[in-house]
Amino acid sequence: MQKIPYGRQYITDEDIQAVTDVLRSDLLTQGPKIKEFEDAFSEYIGCKYSVAISNGTAALHLCALALGVKKGKKVITTPITFAASANCVRYCDGDVVFGDIDPETYLLDINSVKTILEASPKGTYTGLIPVDFAGRAVDLEAYRKLADEYNLWIIEDACHAPGGYFTDSNGDRQYCGNGKFAELAIFSFHPVKHIAAGEGGMITTNNKALYETLLNLRTHGIQQNHALRHFNDGGWYYEVQELGYNCRLTDFQAALGLSQLKRADAGMKRRKEIAATYASAFADCSFIKGSSGFMDSHAYHLYIIEVDDRKGLYNHLRTCNIYAQIHYIPCHLMPYYREFGWKEGDLPAAEKYYSQCISLPMYPTLTLEEQAYVISCIKSYYEPGK
Numbered sequence: 001m002q003k004i005p006y007g008r009q010y011i012t013d014e015d016i017q018a019v020t021d022v023l024r025s026d027l028l029t030q031g032p033k034i035k036e037f038e039d040a041f042s043e044y045i046g047c048k049y050s051v052a053i054s055n056g057t058a059a060l061h062l063c064a065l066a067l068g069v070k071k072g073k074k075v076i077t078t079p080i081t082f083a084a085s086a087n088c089v090r091y092c093d094g095d096v097v098f099g100d101i102d103p104e105t106y107l108l109d110i111n112s113v114k115t116i117l118e119a120s121p122k123g124t125y126t127g128l129i130p131v132d133f134a135g136r137a138v139d140l141e142a143y144r145k146l147a148d149e150y151n152l153w154i155i156e157d158a159c160h161a162p163g164g165y166f167t168d169s170n171g172d173r174q175y176c177g178n179g180k181f182a183e184l185a186i187f188s189f190h191p192v193k194h195i196a197a198g199e200g201g202m203i204t205t206n207n208k209a210l211y212e213t214l215l216n217l218r219t220h221g222i223q224q225n226h227a228l229r230h231f232n233d234g235g236w237y238y239e240v241q242e243l244g245y246n247c248r249l250t251d252f253q254a255a256l257g258l259s260q261l262k263r264a265d266a267g268m269k270r271r272k273e274i275a276a277t278y279a280s281a282f283a284d285c286s287f288i289k290g291s292s293g294f295m296d297s298h299a300y301h302l303y304i305i306e307v308d309d310r311k312g313l314y315n316h317l318r319t320c321n322i323y324a325q326i327h328y329i330p331c332h333l334m335p336y337y338r339e340f341g342w343k344e345g346d347l348p349a350a351e352k353y354y355s356q357c358i359s360l361p362m363y364p365t366l367t368l369e370e371q372a373y374v375i376s377c378i379k380s381y382y383e384p385g386k
């Protein structure tokens with residue numbers, strides 16, 4: 001069997017054509033593909049505004065800047081995420097406080113967040129960064145209520161979840177990143193994600209003022225409309241109004257993202273088929289200690305199971321040419337965050353989850369035969385001879 005990774009991109013001839021068309025055009029960056037991609041993404045996600053960014057990490061950084069994170073500002077996030085969800089607070093010199101996870105959903109536990117908030121006077125914390133981890137949507141309606149009580153903003157890290165949703169108290173589907181409950185949401189277009197652009201990211205929002213701030217921050221804080229006030233200057237005139245950055249996506253990346261976006265629904269359908277197959281294959285297996293089973297609302301960036309002897313299984317799968325992965329080593333146990341006093345035992349649910357979790361191959365081009373092989377290799381490890 002050929003090497004089976006845990007995730008991989010799916011590039012078609014149409015994708016390649018879309019990129020080469022831009023490469024043959026006049027504008028490799030700051031051209032028309034950016035707005036086209038942003039508008040199509042807003043439509044897909046169901047939000048008002050989208051801002052294309054060079055990657056998901058830079059998107060988080062700009063969101064934290066736009067929401068005023070700075071020295072002394074405290075932000076709560078989950079330890080079971082990629083480090084960027086927390087690092088964006090540190091880029092702005094703010095303080096990261098990790099809540100524990102819900103052992104059933106693997107998401108930031110709202111009760112843990114409540115406990116943290118209740119332990120200090122109101123005003124101690126400034127924002128929340130919940131993560132739609134693995135593709136499972138956070139119940140942002142509940143988080144909004146809590147955030148309003150404590151005057152907090154919310155950045156939804158939806159990197160794993162374009163197309164995921166939760167059902168609100170009215171019975172309506174609320175799609176990840178739609179801006180209904182969170183001030184800002186971010187996505188990544190790293191190749192293992194649903195939509196690949198090589199590198200790339202997107203910020204979504206329904207807030208016009210934040211949208212305009214983000215456009216400025218993306219390009220050096222430059223505002224060209226101020227040129228109107230300086231009619232004595234020439235057409236070259238622009239002003240740097242604030243300290244901004246270069247966090248732009250190129251046009252050929254936007255073209256790839258746009259082409260991939262057209263297949264997003266088909267990719268999601270295939271991911272759900274794969275998830276349903278894993279769920280039914282493992283339904284009666286006593287070695288499975290936890291999993292999401294199958295949920296229609298899940299975007300299935302990852303399909304995670306929890307097992308005993310996780311390291312043994314991981315190594316066994318490698319001998320079978322299957323490259324499963326672990327998501328994630330808890331952020332609070334990273335040497336960088338230990339410097340702030342975080343240690344083993346601080347977040348027991350996250351740490352227990354980490355000791356048992358393993359992400360199985362999940363990507364649209366995984367074949368039926370490959371998935372059957374993955375399942376049989378896992379079963380034969382725990383139930384030899386069965």
Ligand SMILES: Cc1ncc(COP(=O)(O)O)c(C=O)c1O
Nearest residue numbers: 055056057082084159188189190
């Ligand atoms: C949950 C989460 N947040 C943020 C990021 C950062 O995105 P990028 O790799 O595009 O910078 C990632 C990417 O791996 C992620 O998984």
